[in-house]
Amino acid sequence: MPLPDNLKDTIMPRFHNPLNRTRGFTMIEIMIVVLIIGILCSIAVPLWMGARENTYTKSCVSQLRQIQSAKEAWAIECQMDDSSVPTWDQLLQYIKTQPQCPAGGQYTIGAVVDDPICSYGNDHQID
Numbered sequence: 001m002p003l004p005d006n007l008k009d010t011i012m013p014r015f016h017n018p019l020n021r022t023r024g025f026t027m028i029e030i031m032i033v034v035l036i037i038g039i040l041c042s043i044a045v046p047l048w049m050g051a052r053e054n055t056y057t058k059s060c061v062s063q064l065r066q067i068q069s070a071k072e073a074w075a076i077e078c079q080m081d082d083s084s085v086p087t088w089d090q091l092l093q094y095i096k097t098q099p100q101c102p103a104g105g106q107y108t109i110g111a112v113v114d115d116p117i118c119s120y121g122n123d124h125q126i127d
């Protein structure tokens with residue numbers, strides 16, 4: 001036998017069900033979420049940019065060393081002195097492809113005794 005409605009409420013009170021809410025978010029809740037996303041972005045973006053720059057620098061230094069090794073191999077094999085400056089065509093016999101700086105710098109081969117130079121500057125140089 002079903003209970004009458006006025007008795008149902010006194011015996012089984014209707015609890016607030018959080019899954020059944022329909023009022024949406026308040027302005028304050030939306031502002032807090034936007035603020036948190038903004039803080040996370042302001043931390044993450046500079047870290048990501050720094051990591052990318054660091055990768056470019058390491059890749060460039062590695063290529064500068066490769067160019068220097070090719071210059072030394074060329075000087076030994078062709079019996080050139082330390083002040084000789086090879087061309088890219090001569091170096092490409094010792095390295096597969098002409099290296100490109102990932103940050104957009106241009107390489108200057110230079111004499112055998114000197115390190116090759118990247119025009120990008122910063123840390124793009126052999127230590």
Ligand SMILES: [Zn+2]
Pocket residue numbers: 060101102103104105118119120121124
């Ligand atoms: Zn470079």
